[in-house]
Amino acid sequence: MFDIIGDIHGQAKKLQQLLIKLGYQKSDQGFHHPDFKVIFVGDFIDRGPYQLETLQIVKEMVDNGNAYAVMGNHEFNAIGWMTENQQKPDTFLRQHNHVHHKQHKVFLSQVGDSSPLHQQWLSWFKSLPLFLDLSAIRVIHACWDNQVIDKIMPYLDHRHCLKESAIQAAFTPKTALFDYCEVLLKGKEITLPQGVYYQDKEGTTRHKSRIKWWLNQADTLNQLCLIPDDEQIDALQRKVDFPLDSYQDCKPVFFGHYWLTGTPIIQTPYIACVDYSAALASGKLVAYRWQGELQLVNQHFIY
Numbered sequence: 001m002f003d004i005i006g007d008i009h010g011q012a013k014k015l016q017q018l019l020i021k022l023g024y025q026k027s028d029q030g031f032h033h034p035d036f037k038v039i040f041v042g043d044f045i046d047r048g049p050y051q052l053e054t055l056q057i058v059k060e061m062v063d064n065g066n067a068y069a070v071m072g073n074h075e076f077n078a079i080g081w082m083t084e085n086q087q088k089p090d091t092f093l094r095q096h097n098h099v100h101h102k103q104h105k106v107f108l109s110q111v112g113d114s115s116p117l118h119q120q121w122l123s124w125f126k127s128l129p130l131f132l133d134l135s136a137i138r139v140i141h142a143c144w145d146n147q148v149i150d151k152i153m154p155y156l157d158h159r160h161c162l163k164e165s166a167i168q169a170a171f172t173p174k175t176a177l178f179d180y181c182e183v184l185l186k187g188k189e190i191t192l193p194q195g196v197y198y199q200d201k202e203g204t205t206r207h208k209s210r211i212k213w214w215l216n217q218a219d220t221l222n223q224l225c226l227i228p229d230d231e232q233i234d235a236l237q238r239k240v241d242f243p244l245d246s247y248q249d250c251k252p253v254f255f256g257h258y259w260l261t262g263t264p265i266i267q268t269p270y271i272a273c274v275d276y277s278a279a280l281a282s283g284k285l286v287a288y289r290w291q292g293e294l295q296l297v298n299q300h301f302i303y
Helices: 012-021 051-063 073-082 098-111 116-126 146-155 164-170 176-186
Strands: 002-005 025-027 030-032 037-040 067-069 131-133 138-140 189-191 208-210 253-255 271-273 287-290
Touching (some): 098 116
Parallel strands (some): 253 271
Antiparallel strands (some): 025 030
16 A cells, blocks of 8 residues: 655755654654555656655665655756756756756756765766566556657667667657657646646746647647636637547556645546645645545545
């Protein structure tokens, strides 16, 4: 039985409070529970005030067999930030531009850019699997797509971690692996109509939107797209004909990534997002307590 916990983003205090509420106890081997293990959906770093404290809690639980963890897009991006681009000397796989630095600066300031500690945590990030496909449930950071997962397997090791030899291609646009990583770690997107854009939570102008990949049908852009609640865009009411290949399996899948708000609810009886904007002061760090049920229920969210 598992407690699947959403994106933490350096909010170690919220994590400690949630673990205690879930009945975990702290010992010299970290937090542990007699009946449950945690599965973390990634995005441990960036934004929040307690970067290292968060990583230490998570890694200690994983090392002692009390938790599993998958890679989030922020851990993936951190690898690209520090990995030299073999095709362009003196540059890195993730560009060191203003937007990327703004997203990553809190982690860099606390870990020490290029320090031995920084390198240590990057090595750990590389050891995180892209997904877990357990006997009864699945966990991934952003989007479960069976076809993409089948195609990415040659680039992964036996633990479903990216092979070292695949990292360069994973950050190289127009490669197949780049596209696979974009879907699994960052979710599917749609390009908005010309002239339509919005401001994301960090003030960056976006001309693409993440989509609700779990839907069976969406008649308008507003139904399909994940746009911040305070963005009122009339153009999103227009009709859309977007092919949705939604998740049809009966094995429950859990994910994070989408900065949801409000009261946590399942997306379908087999799909649940556990990211409810914990990085925000008003946001919730959410867990879904899976107790072996074949179909998910709203009552099992704890936050």
